[in-house]
Amino acid sequence: MKKEEAKRIFRQYIKKQGLRNTRQREEILDVFLSSGGHITVDELFDKVKKRDSSIGYATIHRNLNLLLEAGLAEEIKIGKEKTRYEQMHMREHHDHLICLECGRFIEVVDENIEKLQNRLAEEKEFTPVRHKLEIYGYCKKCR
Amino acid sequence: MKKEEAKRIFRQYIKKQGLRNTRQREEILDVFLSSGGHITVDELFDKVKKRDSSIGYATIHRNLNLLLEAGLAEEIKIGKEKTRYEQMHMREHHDHLICLECGRFIEVVDENIEKLQNRLAEEKEFTPVRHKLEIYGYCKKCR
């Protein structure tokens, strides 16, 4: 299962940094990886709280930052909306079509676009590491 | 000149909303349009202050929000860095290569990528309005 793979990566990162594993850390990790992506801090906090009602808000933040550092999560900031956190290792890379009306995220991949991006970077003597493509507009239901 | 065109759009927007033009508003508009893009609130504040030292910080924020609403500016949020504001009407559309080491923005356009994006949206029955493509990596100097 992919989730176990992601967990291993995180535990490895924790150990490598001389940090420690805790009950709370494991809960947050598991809830995050089960969340399906695009989750806000508050949503994650609420979900973790259902399993461990004594969890602190700061602990959610601290561990989300670790997930970012470990490369398991990525921030998504859209306009004035709350920051969302996308899972990076559980799922294949993908880009987003984002509906300006209902806020829906449609996940897409286009291999040709990916290739052209690399070529474009190459032309500018730029070494690409990752990218973010977001197309805003109106989804099937809202257009 | 393109700057006058952008100014006209802004003044039109202001009037349409039943708002009023002011000395401060015109200063902020002019400084923003002369800034070259990717400016932070603080940088804009400092630049405007040089022309009008009595300007308030809140006024910068209020008018930046109007520029956003009018479609003349767009927010760029990269990781934990301060929000930057990109000019939208003074300049042609472009995407960004962003150096993870020195923070440099390289501006690029690839017509083929743009076309493929539209095709991709079409396939999902999605009507694209605008998009944001950011490629993170290392620039010529830093790689």
Add this chain to the structure above:
DNA sequence: GGTGTGTTGAAATTAATTATCAATATCTTA
């Protein structure tokens, strides 16, 4: 099990943005 030190929850702090408010400026109209 003991010990050193990383982690936690609660509360305080910081940083960014927005709201409040009284004084002032702008725009429309007469």
Add this chain to the structure above:
DNA sequence: TAAGATATTGATAATTAATTTCAACACACC
């Protein structure tokens, strides 16, 4: 062009999101 209605401003307070602080606690290595 003077008047009046109301939008705007600057200063400051309030709000929000994220981080820091700190004493109690818990994990990891022995």
